Amino acid sequence: MTLLRRTVAAVVTLCAVVVAGELGTRPGLAGSPAAPDAQRVTTTTLRVIPSFPSIPFPSTTRPPATHPPRTTTTTSTTVVVRRTTTTTAPTTTTTTTTPPVRETTTTVPPAEGEEPVCAYRNDLVIATQDLTARMGALGLAVPTGADVPNLDPTALRLMGRGHVYPYRITSGADPLAVAQALVSSGVIAAPVMVVLPAGHWTYAGGNPPVDLPDPAPVVPGAPAKPVAIAEIDTGYSSAAGDPAWLSARVKAATALDGDKASAAMRGHGKFVASIITQERPNSTVTVGGITPVPAAKFTGDSGRPFPAGLSDVSDELQVWLTMRRVLGTGQHFTALNMSVGAYACPLSYAGLALQAALIDWYSTTNGRPISSAAGNHVAGEAGPFPAFVPAQLARTGGPGSTPAFEPVLCAAPVTCKPGRLYDVQSVDENGAQSAFSNAGHFSAPGEHLVGVRLDTGTATIWSGSSFAAAVVTAAIADGAVLGDGSVTVLHHVTTK
Numbered sequence: 001m002t003l004l005r006r007t008v009a010a011v012v013t014l015c016a017v018v019v020a021g022e023l024g025t026r027p028g029l030a031g032s033p034a035a036p037d038a039q040r041v042t043t044t045t046l047r048v049i050p051s052f053p054s055i056p057f058p059s060t061t062r063p064p065a066t067h068p069p070r071t072t073t074t075t076s077t078t079v080v081v082r083r084t085t086t087t088t089a090p091t092t093t094t095t096t097t098t099p100p101v102r103e104t105t106t107t108v109p110p111a112e113g114e115e116p117v118c119a120y121r122n123d124l125v126i127a128t129q130d131l132t133a134r135m136g137a138l139g140l141a142v143p144t145g146a147d148v149p150n151l152d153p154t155a156l157r158l159m160g161r162g163h164v165y166p167y168r169i170t171s172g173a174d175p176l177a178v179a180q181a182l183v184s185s186g187v188i189a190a191p192v193m194v195v196l197p198a199g200h201w202t203y204a205g206g207n208p209p210v211d212l213p214d215p216a217p218v219v220p221g222a223p224a225k226p227v228a229i230a231e232i233d234t235g236y237s238s239a240a241g242d243p244a245w246l247s248a249r250v251k252a253a254t255a256l257d258g259d260k261a262s263a264a265m266r267g268h269g270k271f272v273a274s275i276i277t278q279e280r281p282n283s284t285v286t287v288g289g290i291t292p293v294p295a296a297k298f299t300g301d302s303g304r305p306f307p308a309g310l311s312d313v314s315d316e317l318q319v320w321l322t323m324r325r326v327l328g329t330g331q332h333f334t335a336l337n338m339s340v341g342a343y344a345c346p347l348s349y350a351g352l353a354l355q356a357a358l359i360d361w362y363s364t365t366n367g368r369p370i371s372s373a374a375g376n377h378v379a380g381e382a383g384p385f386p387a388f389v390p391a392q393l394a395r396t397g398g399p400g401s402t403p404a405f406e407p408v409l410c411a412a413p414v415t416c417k418p419g420r421l422y423d424v425q426s427v428d429e430n431g432a433q434s435a436f437s438n439a440g441h442f443s444a445p446g447e448h449l450v451g452v453r454l455d456t457g458t459a460t461i462w463s464g465s466s467f468a469a470a471v472v473t474a475a476i477a478d479g480a481v482l483g484d485g486s487v488t489v490l491h492h493v494t495t496k
Contacts, residue, residue, distance in 0.1 A: 115201065115307055116300020118176075118345035118386060120191035121315055123147065123297065125175045126352045128163040128188040138178075139171025149291045150256065150321045159320070164356045166192065166317060176301055176345060188349050193342035194298050194306075195290060195314045195354075197234065197268050198373035198466045200343060200385060201307040206378055207436060208264070209271070209453060210461040216452045217274075217459065217494065219245035219281050226282045227477045230326050230361075231337040232319060233269030234312065235259040235289020239455030246270075246452055249277045250285045253326045257289040265312040267453025271462055272339050272470045274451035278493045279474035286333075288326040290314040290340060301345065316342055316353040323357040327364045336361055337473040338372040339466030343386040351389040358390055362419035369420035369476045373469040374440035376426075388438055391423035391469075422482065426468040429495070431487050437465045444471035444488040448495045461496050 124143065135141055145151045147168050159166065169178060175191035182189035199206065226249070236252045237259040250273040252258055259269055273285040293314050298306040319340070326333075344350035361370065375388030387393075426437040426446025433439065434447055446468030453460045475488045482488065 116302075116304040118343055119194040119201070119298050119300050119306055120175055120345060121194075121293075121297055122175065122299040123169055124192040124315075124317075125167050125169055125178045125182070126190055126192055126317075127165045127167065127182055128352065130160065130165055131167065131187070135167070138167075139169060139173060140167040141170050143168040148315075148317050148321075149293065150318070155321060155324065158324070159353075159356070162356045162359065164320070164353055166353075174299070174303070176347070179345075179347060183347065183349065188352070190347055190350050190352050191345055192315050192317055192353065193345060193351060195316050195319055195340055195342045196310075196312060197265055198339050198341055198388065198391075198464060198469075199376040200378070200388075201310050203376045203378055203436070206376065207463040209267075211454055212459045212461065214459040216243040216246070216457050217278060217450055218243075219249075219278055219492075221281065223249055223282050223284060226284045227280070227334045228331045229276055229280075229283050229285045229335050229337065229473060229477050230331075230333045231269065231273055231276070231285050231287045231339075231473075232322050232326065233272055233287060233289065233337070233339055234261040234265060234267075236269045236273060236287035237455070239457070241455050241457035243452065243457050245281075246274055246277065246457075249281075249283065250274075250287065253286050253288045253322075253329055256291070256325060257287060257322070259289060260292050261312045267455075267460070268312075268339070268466065271451045271453040271460060272337060272466060274453075275449060275467050275470035275493055276337060276474045276477075278451065279471055279491055280477055281492070283474070283477060285337075286326060286329060286331060288322040290318040290322050293318065314340075316351060316357075320353045320357045320360075323360050327360060333365055334368055334479070335473050335477040336365075336368065336370045337470055338370060338390060339464075339469050341372065341375060341388050341390055343375075344389050344392075346386070350387075351393065354390050355393070358393075358421070367419040369422065371422045371424055371442075371469045371473040371476060373465040374423050374425045375438040376436045376464055376466075377438060379435035385438060390421065391440060392438075393421065420476075420481065422469075422472055422476070424465060424469040424472045426463070426465045427487060434463070434465075436463070437468070440465070441484050442472060442482055442486055442488070444468040444475075445490050445493075445495065446471070450494045450496055 124147065125140070131138060131140060132142065142156070143151060143166050148166065169175060179189040179191050235257050236250060238247060238251070259266060261268060269287050269289060273287055276285055277283055291314060292312065295306055295310060295313060298313065300306055342351060342354065358370065372391035374391045377383070377385055422442045423440040424442045424444055425440035426434040427443045428434055428447050429445065431443070433443070437446065446465055447463045448461050449463070449467045450459050450461055453462070471490060471493070472482070472488050476482065
């Protein structure tokens with residue numbers, strides 16, 4: 001199979017924060033041990049920057065037998081498109097306080113059987129300001145490890161340095177409504193979105209893996225001075241049946257990063273790692289596994305129920321915590337693969353914890369690139385779909401332009417560093433966008449790839465933008481820069 005690769009340079013710039021300062025601890029954290037951190041300045045003043053575009057969710061109708069109709073309206077008209085001008089991230093910032101923003105997103109009351117437009121934690125909200133002095137009046141409280149797995153006082157303090165303040169909602173109010181009210185009062189806020197392997201909930205069960213009795217693919221030789229690649233996914237659990245080439249190249253970041261996915265998604269992280277290491281044999285992959293969060297902890301917008309039967313879900317706070325563990329290994333990573341993400345809620349600002357995780361990555365690695373899956377949907381399903389983040393946080397001015405992304409968490413005064421964020425779509429053997437894939441500016445084969453997911457070490461065939469992103473990760477791990485619109489070819493991975 002031959003695909004074209006274009007070499008027009010394209011850079012996605014993410015403002016990463018340089019070392020400075022220390023933020024005071026939040027109430028209840030006095031005496032918590034100081035942790036080394038060189039990620040962000042400690043200021044509570046956010047600069048004025050363009051907000052995350054509101055995304056319209058027009059009514060769509062799907063076959064009622066398999067996908068009940070969804071009806072949603074919004075007064076917003078902004079969509080994420082390829083712009084005709086180039087934007088780049090500034091290298092300096094101002095100290096102007098963000099003015100109040102009036103949210104205009106509205107939704108209609110849900111009808112029986114409707115699926116949500118977006119899904120999020122039913123008990124949490126994130127703000128970019130410390131609201132501890134007003135928590136009582138706002139019906140908020142500081143969360144604990146009982147609310148957020150793996151959360152501890154040190155993690156809370158580090159989040160605060162980066163202007164990420166999660167709160168537990170004690171009033172029983174809907175988190176999306178709480179976030180809208182905070183934004184209207186001038187506080188950037190958003191609900192904590194559900195995170196899942198790159199597929200919409202209507203896509204759950206679509207393109208399931210096909211496990212074969214055949215032996216796993218073979219990767220000859222052993223790595224010599226390999227490049228170190230990071231991966232955030234469902235995790236990685238080694239097994240006696242793993243092929244030797246995989247065991248020699250892939251490991252979990254910490255004891256917390258084993259694969260905890262159910263049978264349906266078990267081995268998603270391992271399969272991604274097997275694609276990366278097949279394509280780039282002289283590499284090692286360190287896998288961070290997002291900790292699962294019970295489905296009962298989530299709700300849909302406007303009171304719509306969380307999709308029934310959806311498993312293997314987590315939240316964006318777990319992505320931040322996983323990033324912290326991966327970077328805490330101290331390795332000099334050359335690229336990051338993210339084949340998980342969230343469908344953004346219709347707010348001006350969304351994915352605040354995801355943005356913070358990316359800032360940590362770019363700051364710590366001096367701007368090493370990220371390959372992120374564009375997401376999947378049911379083939380033939382009517383769109384448009386909400387933005388799948390972090391992949392679709394990328395902005396571009398079209399082929400040959402320099403895309404840019406400015407996180408709302410980049411606070412003054414900072415120096416911003418460049419970094420590349422590749423939003424990767426899956427294409428078929430002819431280079432055409434896969435019927436199940438969301439659109440991305442960068443492409444790679446993602447259909448019927450052969451890798452390893454089972455502990456028996458046998459071969460599996462799997463399709464999805466998750467695996468197209470893995471192909472791109474292997475391509476960029478040596479510093480290669482891909483052009484907007486480029487198609488990365490397969491070199492070693494086979495298809496069936």
